[in-house]
Amino acid sequence: MARLYRGMRDFLPEEMIPREEITAKIKEVFRRWGYVPIETPAIELLETLLGKYGDEADKLIYEIKHKDGLGLRYDLTVPLARVIAMYGQNLPMPFRRYQIQPVWRAERSQKQKGRFREFIQCDVDIIGTSSPIADAEILAISAEILSNLGFERYKILLNHRQILRGLVNYAGFDEKNELFVLRSIDKWDKIGKEAVREELAEKSFKKESIDRIFELIEIDETNWNLLVELSKIDNQRVKNGVKNLRKILEYLSAVGVGQDVVQVTPRMARGLDYYTGAIFETVLSNLPSMGSLTGGGRYDDLIGMFSGKGKIPACGTTIGLDRIISALQELDKFPKAHTFTKVLVAQFSKALSNEALNFAHKLRSVGIPTEVFPEPKKLSKQFSYANKWNIPYVVLIGEDEVEEELCTLKDMSSGQQRVIHQDRAIKILLESINKK
């Protein structure tokens, strides 16, 4: 039986056409900000993949049953880090790259809304600068893309790993439990405060530590006030993080991203281990169950794990194409398309095949997407075909038309048709198609 591995999808034309259009819009924004494309292989050595994301994520890497120790890439950031370690010397820094390719995750759960085992990530990263201008730029790009795609109610969540680590440390948690505590905190807005408290209590952490971290994380204030509150904490990491976020917020407004879409929150942590500085996600306030549409942050130590020669600072984000499309579908903003074809040239008879082919050729040479019905079937079949694929025009050159280089041009949406000279039909088609 024909079937599909769970979590994998086929894309038929009605879905693929708008997918490509959305991808083109995303690419356009990347390029306008000066980013250049790269691609990397689907398969990486396991030694490249493992130990970068954290234990949880390592379990979700698809390993390939092969003696060389291989796996499918889990994201595009780690392959990028490998690329920079290998070719970085030849790339002028800062290096801005984008990359649009699928990644694979062996999700344990069955497929559900906005979650797949194979999905496309659109990554933008800027390598070789630790300036907060880079962080702000990445956020501005994320915001611009979401706006361009028609999202109105999105929110950029912004936090900082240094602040989180400082807080956890300041509250008295052991250094080695840091990541566990961070992940619990991350669930706050999903499972609620009490559930997080339970999760931490189960691990038998000190009650005063839990109480203390809750106090700090519960602060719910405007961005600037929150940063003022945090800066009062006597911890160098927290202070550094706050200073960094202030800069990012400042630069963000300079590149046109208003404070109203950004929300600084000490509760968002992100699950991947490699982040070192600012971290961010975007979510839709009217579709919270969808999870994040984009997510990223600064990872100043990751490239060094490959090159072994000191740090190369880096910052970037993933635009989740499949999440975006799922969200657009949920919001009824994902139009189904049928075909690119604008004109179907019907075939009247074998004797007139060349007439049809030649006219179609003329249309294509002026840029009009045109197809010829390949067999001289009954005209009702040919018109019905045009109708099913939503082809807006049908041209017919039959016995009555050939002699004087005429043709019948039919507008399928209105149903009106007229017999006119072939050259005139080309002109009319060109005009009407350029208008749309």
Place this chain on the structure above:
RNA sequence: GUGGGCGUAGCUCAAUUGGUCAGAGCGCCGGACUGUGGAUCCGGAGGUUGGCGGUUCAAUUCCGCUCGUCCACCCCA
């Protein structure tokens, strides 16, 4: 991986407490309309009711297992 819902024609779904219950609508194909689609009418093809096993005189209906699918949790894009 844990908990729950569901699995009948390509799609959406019917079928009284197990007993002519294997059907409808839409779609598809053909025809009415041998130079015209989307309307209408007529006709047609398609199912071992997800699979395997059990209970029974009898199972789409009950039980067990399995596979698939959907939802929640976990995690993320």
